[in-house]
Amino acid sequence: MPANVQTMAYYGEKPWHGLGKEVPKGVTAEEMIRAAGLNWEVELRPARGARKINRKGEFSRYEIVRVPRPGTKETEVLFGVVSRRYQPLQNIEAFGFFDLIVGERKAYFETAGALGEGERIWVMARMPDAMKIVSGDECFKYLLLSNTHSGEGSVIVKFTMVRVVCQNTLMLAMDDGQKAYRVRHSRQMQFKLNELADFLSITQEIFLKAEEQFRKMVKIQMTGTRLNDYLEAVYPRTDNQKKKGETPARWKHVHEVFENSDDLQLPGVCGTLWGAYNAITGFEDYKEPQQEELPDQRLDRIWFGSGADIKMKALFKATELANAWN
Template sequence: MPTLADGIEPQLSVPDYFATIMTDTEEILGVVGKDYHIVQNTDAFSFFDSIVGNDTDIRYETAGALGKGERIFITAKLPGYIRVGKDDLIEQYVFLTTSHDGYGSITAAFTPIRVVCQNTLNAAIRSKQNSIKIRHTASALERLKQAHHLMGISSSIANEIEALFNHWSKVRITDKELKKLIGIAMAPSKEVLSCLQEEKFHHLSSHYLNIVESVFDYALAVPSQQQVTTKGTLFGAYNAITGYFQNVRNFSNEENKLKSIMWGTGLQRAQTTFNLCEIFAHSGSLQLN
């Protein structure tokens, strides 16, 4: 077996695979295939420039890099609000992210954020596309130039979401139904869902039950859940889940919190809750799948 001198690592060339590297720090960001096309950060963000243009009502708000720079993001705030009831306002954002590690596409998504509690209400309506995904291929830059049509998507979604949330704000849900909805939405596996369906609550872990109680307490106690639009309503039920991830759950750092809400567990739970609320709004009951 060949040996290595102390402190020396083998240098091997792997056919058809390449490393993406930060040129200033020489940090390796990821390993990619031969068809992967690098899209520089300035190019990835260029589609925002065509959106903003001379419109002073649209403004860049945040930008950042995660990890060693393998994922970057930028947000732009759009003019106007989604209005639920008389004065429950939801701001409208476009969120763009791209990665340089070979995982994930360039993604631009319409992202509403409720003003009173900064809940990210990030879910896709079944009948609407709320994001654009572009693979890192040779045509990526050209497709980015056309991505401004996300603005039309955003406008259409905003109108539908406003109607939907206003309807949900008038749909009543009892505390018992609310807790059931939370239990289903926060279930981490099919096994937990089966236990809920068969009412084998003694098989559920204390960790899971504590999370459900925490979300339930948030739903009933915090001021943003006591408004006309949220108290005892389906809109309040949806905000209970998103609010838990935004304002209650502990994350080791802000980066992990952002990852959860925009790509991870927080987003998945929000989408599940959104779908459950749609079911409840139409049928008046919850179904376990």
């Protein structure tokens, strides 16, 4: 598949990058795995030059190898080298953590796929009902799970939302300030992942609190210097820029999105803190200049990388300002 989004399946509207295999609503985890081309496993094998370190026959280092699927012409792929403490999470196990909510029709799979050669996989499940922040501006609620097979990074479950009118992704946070539920690839991983059922049980509460926060933002008009004050909090100027009175390029781009994007001119959105927050998320998703950025790189950036971090920071700062200006 082109653009290095290796494999993908989706329900509903075709993704912005135009890639993937369409599936009907309500597919099972097994069906989604097969449609997304994720029905493969990884193995741990002693790394070249590794030595046995104990009587259990354990080696000092291991290679993470993607195993070819039976009946295919695939070749093995080396994802990385890890210590003996590393514990892989197979794709079928990753999907299994959604069984609780998907099986009871509390959610359904919407997208799943692999980036690169499969070193990162993701599963995205949509919750029922949309948030209506103002009339004509709805947000779909999602849980996003990501797993890496490279030896770098954790198993991550995030709360996200997607604004219907423009498809920008909003990141949500839990009350304790964490950006996501994270579990390291260790021998204690299974125990930690067993707690995920309790984590999923609070999803509705998280989304209700987020909706309350967003409606507070709607009430705040960005009069005077408020927009620049907000941008200073999210994209702080350097001392040199302050001294020279320079306006950062990002500020200019966000101003343009805030003032000219059709979706941010909706009644109730236009001129508000909610509109300013969405101007930043829209800029990070679509406008942030990236030289020769491929679709998989953009997806990784806005869900897990620098774009996700900025959007989370924008949410924290907007919440603080909404409380201060209310």
